[in-house]
Amino acid sequence: MENELIKKVIQDSGKLYSLPQTLAEVLRVVKDERSSAADLAAVLSKDPALVTKILRIVNSPFYGLGRKIGSVPQAVVTLG
Numbered sequence: 001m002e003n004e005l006i007k008k009v010i011q012d013s014g015k016l017y018s019l020p021q022t023l024a025e026v027l028r029v030v031k032d033e034r035s036s037a038a039d040l041a042a043v044l045s046k047d048p049a050l051v052t053k054i055l056r057i058v059n060s061p062f063y064g065l066g067r068k069i070g071s072v073p074q075a076v077v078t079l080g
Contacts, residue, residue, distance in 0.1 A: 022043065022044075022046060022047040022050060025043045026040070026043055026044065026050070029043050037073065037076045037077050038073060040076050041072045041073040041075075041076045044072050044076065045072045051072055054072065054075050054076075054079070055069065055070070055072075055075055057075075057079070058074075058075040058078050058079055063078070065078070
């Protein structure tokens with residue numbers, strides 16, 4: 001699921017661009033079995049473009065949440 005999310009975010013980059021270093025760090029964290037959701041959220045939080053995209057995805061009608069997700073840690077846990 002995480003790899004699919006990252007691929008989706010990269011494909012739907014829009015007008016905001018992420019730093020290549022951030023994307024490399026995200027991939028490293030996702031591949032590490034010892035990493036937690038908090039580790040991933042910490043890396044994502046360093047990149048405003050990724051934060052914007054992830055919050056846009058998690059708050060989309062597709063997920064149909066009854067409340068708005070406003071933080072990266074909540075978004076990471078919600079998306080899995």
